[in-house]
Amino acid sequence: MNFSEVFKLSSLLCKFSPDGKYLASCVQYRLVVRDVNTLQVLQLYTCLDQIQHAEWSADSRFILCAMYKRGLVQVWSLEQPEWHCRIDEGSAGLVASCWSPDGRHILNTTEFHLRITVWSLCTKSVSYIKYPKACQQGISFTRDGRYLALAERRDCKDHVSIFVCSDWQLLRHFDTETQDLAGIEWAPNGCVLAVWDTCLEYKVLLYSLDGRLLSAYCAYEWSLGVKSVAWSPSSQFLAVGSYDGKVRILNHVTWKMITEFGHPATVTNPKIVVYKEAEKNPRLALGRLAFPPPRAAAGAASSTESKYEIASVPVSLQTLKPVADRANPKVGIGALAFSPDNYFLATRNEPGTCRIFPPQTASRMPSGSGTYRS
Numbered sequence: 341m342n343f344s345e346v347f348k349l350s351s352l353l354c355k356f357s358p359d360g361k362y363l364a365s366c367v368q369y370r371l372v373v374r375d376v377n378t379l380q381v382l383q384l385y386t387c388l389d390q391i392q393h394a395e396w397s398a399d400s401r402f403i404l405c406a407m408y409k410r411g412l413v414q415v416w417s418l419e420q421p422e423w424h425c426r427i428d429e430g431s432a433g434l435v436a437s438c439w440s441p442d443g444r445h446i447l448n449t450t451e452f453h454l455r456i457t458v459w460s461l462c463t464k465s466v467s468y469i470k471y472p473k474a475c476q477q478g479i480s481f482t483r484d485g486r487y488l489a490l491a492e493r494r495d496c497k498d499h500v501s502i503f504v505c506s507d508w509q510l511l512r513h514f515d516t517e518t519q520d521l522a523g524i525e526w527a528p529n530g531c532v533l534a535v536w537d538t539c540l541e542y543k544v545l546l547y548s549l550d551g552r553l554l555s556a557y558c559a560y561e562w563s564l565g566v567k568s569v570a571w572s573p574s575s576q577f578l579a580v581g582s583y584d585g586k587v588r589i590l591n592h593v594t595w596k597m598i599t600e601f602g603h604p605a606t607v608t609n610p611k612i613v614v615y616k617e618a619e620k621n622p623r624l625a626l627g628r629l630a631f632p633p634p635r636a637a638a639g640a641a642s643s644t645e646s647k648y649e650i651a652s653v654p655v656s657l658q659t660l661k662p663v664a665d666r667a668n669p670k671v672g673i674g675a676l677a678f679s680p681d682n683y684f685l686a687t688r689n690e691p692g693t694c695r696i697f698p699p700q701t702a703s704r705m706p707s708g709s710g711t712y713r714s
Contacts, residue, residue: 566581
């Protein structure tokens with residue numbers, strides 16, 4: 341494995357372009373764009389203030405830099421370096437900025453979530469969307485970029501509005517059966533919208549494109565509920581991660597649970613493969629070492645490499661006990677990710693374990709699962 345030289349970076353703002361050809365990094369108020377293969381600097385842009393957010397357009401032709409403190413967004417073009425765009429939200433302020441799927445519209449959320457302003461780079465037109473809700477995931481685009489689902493809060497009640505992205509006109513508007521909506525997510529096929537409630541109420545709702553409630557799912561009551569949600573790429577499975585450390589898989593026909601996976605502290609199933617990180621000492625040529633060794637040689641000799649070994653079950657996994665007397669304790673399934681072929685699901689339990697499960701039927705999947713720990 342080869343390593344490049346160290347590059348300066350601010351606020352962990354470093355992103356690859358969607359086409360994988362460019363690497364953008366931010367150093368205070370400068371935006372540096374490099375070629376991925378050679379790491380040579382292709383473009384160097386200077387913004388008006390320190391960059392707090394950077395995001396590529398879907399076609400990798402533009403990149404926006406948001407400066408929330410000043411309510412500014414600057415857009416740069418890779419094909420035409422002399423072209424640039426500046427968006428000033430003025431007294432309304434700015435708390436979030438993102439691209440639309442077509443890469444020609446920018447959605448800015450003003451302070452206190454009073455509205456979302458849609459700016460067009462092509463026609464220079466402006467559209468306004470009112471009542472956006474401040475929640476974990478309140479905006480979701482369909483994969484084909486045709487529709488936008490927006491979580492709203494009106495008259496102390498949760499609503500969802502669906503807009504057509506071609507002209508930003510309202511297509512559907514309906515209220516949801518939630519107490520405090522926490523997030524929304526389109527299925528990859530764009531036919532079903534998943535809506536989940538606050539962590540104090542375990543509730544997952546499935547709505548159609550026209551606003552009909554297809555199904556509602558609740559695993560248990562009187563405890564912390566949903567923490568993460570993920571669709572499979574085929575839209576056939578919906579994985580729901582909960583604060584109880586379990587992942588429940590729903591099918592797309594009846595929206596009932598077909599299986600669940602846990603994160604036990606002790607692994608006893610012999611079909612489960614557990615990989616344990618171990619230190620691997622490099623081979624030392626003792627005959628060539630001088631005594632006492634030079635400082636550089638001593639540091640190289642004491643360095644170790646890592647390798648993974650298969651541990652024999654039963655295995656007790658080391659976990660961190662969360663601090664229960666503080667807000668937002670690190671418990672439950674915090675991350676879910678399906679493989680592109682729908683065959684595997686990777687999950688992360690907040691105390692510190694990561695597992696890979698086969699969500700499909702046993703006839704199509706390899707037996708067992710994998711657990712990784714360090």
